[in-house]
Amino acid sequence: MVIARRRPVLFLTPSSWLLAMLSVSVFTYLECALCGKTHPWQELQNVCKECGRPLLARYLIAPEQAANFKQSLPEGSRSVWRYREMLPVPADQETLTLGEGGTPLLPAPHLAAHCGSQRLWIKDESQNPTGSFKARGMAIAVTMAKYLGAEKLAAPSAGNAAAALAAYAARAGLPAYLFVPKDTPRANIIECQTMGAHVTLVDGLITDCGREIALRKEREGWFDLSTLKEPYRVEGKKTLGYEIAEQLGWKLPDVIIYPTGGGTGLIGMWKAFAEMADAGWINRDLPRMVAVQATGCQPIVSAFKTNRRFAEEHFNAATKAAGLRVPKAIGDFLILDAIHESRGAAVAVSDDEMLAASREIGCLEGIFVAPEGGACYAALKNLRASGHIQPTESVVLFNTGSGLKYLECFEN
Ligand SMILES: Cc1ncc(COP(=O)(O)O)c(C=O)c1O
Numbered sequence: 289m290v291i292a293r294r295r296p297v298l299f300l301t302p303s304s305w306l307l308a309m310l311s312v313s314v315f316t317y318l319e320c321a322l323c324g325k326t327h328p329w330q331e332l333q334n335v336c337k338e339c340g341r342p343l344l345a346r347y348l349i350a351p352e353q354a355a356n357f358k359q360s361l362p363e364g365s366r367s368v369w370r371y372r373e374m375l376p377v378p379a380d381q382e383t384l385t386l387g388e389g390g391t392p393l394l395p396a397p398h399l400a401a402h403c404g405s406q407r408l409w410i411k412d413e414s415q416n417p418t419g420s421f422k423a424r425g426m427a428i429a430v431t432m433a434k435y436l437g438a439e440k441l442a443a444p445s446a447g448n449a450a451a452a453l454a455a456y457a458a459r460a461g462l463p464a465y466l467f468v469p470k471d472t473p474r475a476n477i478i479e480c481q482t483m484g485a486h487v488t489l490v491d492g493l494i495t496d497c498g499r500e501i502a503l504r505k506e507r508e509g510w511f512d513l514s515t516l517k518e519p520y521r522v523e524g525k526k527t528l529g530y531e532i533a534e535q536l537g538w539k540l541p542d543v544i545i546y547p548t549g550g551g552t553g554l555i556g557m558w559k560a561f562a563e564m565a566d567a568g569w570i571n572r573d574l575p576r577m578v579a580v581q582a583t584g585c586q587p588i589v590s591a592f593k594t595n596r597r598f599a600e601e602h603f604n605a606a607t608k609a610a611g612l613r614v615p616k617a618i619g620d621f622l623i624l625d626a627i628h629e630s631r632g633a634a635v636a637v638s639d640d641e642m643l644a645a646s647r648e649i650g651c652l653e654g655i656f657v658a659p660e661g662g663a664c665y666a667a668l669k670n671l672r673a674s675g676h677i678q679p680t681e682s683v684v685l686f687n688t689g690s691g692l693k694y695l696e697c698f699e700n
């Protein structure tokens with residue numbers, strides 16, 4: 289029996305011990321990612337009550353049952369719920385689903401030839417409900433919020449998370465209160481409104497939207513679903529890691545290149561790799577994690593370059609990649625830890641580079657990617673040129689959303 293992370297096993301109650309004998313994993317508690325304080329998961333939680341940093345779900349994993357579960361994963365039927373045994377939703381609880389996850393890992397031979405990489409894939413997250421990977425996180429987070437009694441859901445967003453929350457809140461029969469910058473891509477705003485969400489346009493950045501929610505949530509009775517300010521969006525995003533491992537025959541690539549705003553997907557994958565290693569599903573030969581940001585908003589890249597564990601806020605943040613316009617991330621140290629532990633990198637690319645790279649992906653591989661997806665390919669080219677990535681190394685690029693959401697960027 290392996291406890292994923294450092295708590296004494298004694299922490300478990302006798303009934304969880306019994307359950308642990310039978311299950312692949314038992315969701316035991318929430319743990320602060322910074323100070324280690326534990327919190328019970330059986331009530332609605334946001335951040336650590338001691339230090340205000342993110343809470344992460346910890347599981348007791350039974351390697352024998354886990355090995356059997358891995359063997360019994362079926363062909364076909366793919367979604368985030370395929371890995372339910374590794375997710376926090378109790379077995380008897382109904383799940384919300386719109387068909388999220390199970391996206392293809394597409395070989396990209398033409399791009400590979402162009403940038404001198406021999407083994408290249410694109411994880412195409414544009415094929416999710418609401419057109420982005422945000423569906424993964426919201427499916428789990430809204431399922432858990434409803435189960436634990438939340439009645440009104442609120443979130444700040446750069447656009448795609450708002451659309452995903454609007455969809456899953458509608459599915460759950462709960463109202464959604466969304467705060468987005470006023471220059472959020474129009475498609476996202478119209479999508480949210482059409483799904484019945486209350487949308488407030490804010491003259492500012494996602495951080496200003498978050499502040500507005502923090503000020504009003506107590507009075508309004510909102511449960512705050514800001515990324516990494518509740519524990520379960522990252523659990524949904526971690527399924528990216530499970531899927532990539534399974535799609536590559538349980539051998540991870542040498543490098544993963546991820547467009548980083550709040551960093552939830554990167555943090556989630558890193559968590560998934562640790563869980564899978566504990567479960568004996570993969571060895572501990574983990575990929576180098578590369579965080580890509582925009583030159584107009586690069587707090588993580590700056591912190592990486594100056595070797596700091598916490599990032600400074602990036603003032604006057606500006607980029608056409610709405611999802612990368614995150615001047616300050618509450619999980620900054622988790623992103624930076626994963627990059628350092630994996631001997632990865634953090635790189636910034638300009639808007640022109642990412643839009644040109646998006647067009648290249650479209651023309652060469654037939655995928656209409658979001659600028660954030662283009663950013664990953666632009667970063668790969670830079671890392672190939674600098675020698676950080678060798679031609680023979682296997683690389684997974686992320687396309688986190690659909691270009692259809694960003695028509696304003698691609699006109700002309
Ligand atoms: C298309 C797209 N890519 C990347 C990101 C950044 O995601 P994360 O918060 O996981 O870093 C976002 C966030 O809004 C997004 O919408």
Ligand SMILES: [Zn+2]
Pocket residue numbers: 320321322323324325336337338339340341
């Ligand atoms: Zn803490």
